[in-house]
Amino acid sequence: DAGVTQSPTHLIKTRGQQVTLRCSPKSGHDTVSWYQQALGQGPQFIFQYYEEEERQRGNFPDRFSGHQFPNYSSELNVNALLLGDSALYLCASSLGQASEVYGYTFGSGTRLTVV
Amino acid sequence: GNSVTQMEGPVTLSEEAFLTINCTYTATGYPSLFWYVQYPGEGLQLLLKATKADDKGSNKGFEATYRKETTSFHLEKGSVQVSDSAVYFCALSDRSNTGKLIFGQGTTLQVKP
Numbered sequence: 001d002a003g004v005t006q007s008p009t010h011l012i013k014t015r016g017q018q019v020t021l022r023c024s025p026k027s028g029h030d031t032v033s034w035y036q037q038a039l040g041q042g043p044q045f046i047f048q049y050y051e052e053e054e055r056q057r058g059n060f061p062d063r064f065s066g067h068q069f070p071n072y073s074s075e076l077n078v079n080a081l082l083l084g085d086s087a088l089y090l091c092a093s094s095l096g097q098a099s100e101v102y103g104y105t106f107g108s109g110t111r112l113t114v115v
Numbered sequence: 116g117n118s119v120t121q122m123e124g125p126v127t128l129s130e131e132a133f134l135t136i137n138c139t140y141t142a143t144g145y146p147s148l149f150w151y152v153q154y155p156g157e158g159l160q161l162l163l164k165a166t167k168a169d170d171k172g173s174n175k176g177f178e179a180t181y182r183k184e185t186t187s188f189h190l191e192k193g194s195v196q197v198s199d200s201a202v203y204f205c206a207l208s209d210r211s212n213t214g215k216l217i218f219g220q221g222t223t224l225q226v227k228p
Contacts, residue, residue: 006158040221042206042218042221045217058215090158090159103164104216105161106161107158109157
């Protein structure tokens with residue numbers, strides 16, 4: 001049973017560029033959350049998608065946007081990249097309202113470096 | 116607001132030593148509590164969880180008890196192995212904001228043979 005799959009695994013972009021990261025949730029999961037993990041820090045919640053809508057958002061600017069597709073996969077888009085956007089981006093999937101009970105399954109992440 | 120505080124690392128232990136990583140939280144209501152582990156170059160893996168007060172989560176020899184009176188969820192293991200070397204994150208999920216995990220800053224564990 002495949003877990004959460006993220007692509008690409010590594011990415012290097014230039015300041016001002018745009019980037020799209022992709023996530024396929026664990027089989028049977030319908031909810032996708034995105035986190036940003038700066039080096040040496042804990043992950044910070046960006047937003048969550050459920051039923052193709054953004055259900056909750058953390059304290060991130062509008063440059064960060066996302067999308068969820070009918071097959072529950074998701075994309076994270078970041079516009080006008082800044083050096084400070086360099087981080088590990090983690091996708092987590094869960095099963096709707098049962099997230100609290102069964103927890104969240106994380107992917108291995110996409111390491112984004114902005115130069 | 117809700118927050119999680121972990122003991123600072125790194126924690127360095129010899130193999131077979133006893134491990135405790137302290138975690139305390141601040142939250143409104145009754146959050147679920149989690150411990151995640153991150154091995155070098157990898158994402159997060161759920162280690163254990165507890166969804167209500169006095170629950171004990173356990174997995175792979177690790178355990179943690181949800182203590183509402185002290186707002187704590189300390190991680191313990193009786194005998195650590197070199198393979199336990201990783202970064203450990205304590206996290207909470209606030210039921211009033213379903214889906215948002217709030218993490219501590221992480222504690223690095225190094226186990227020496």
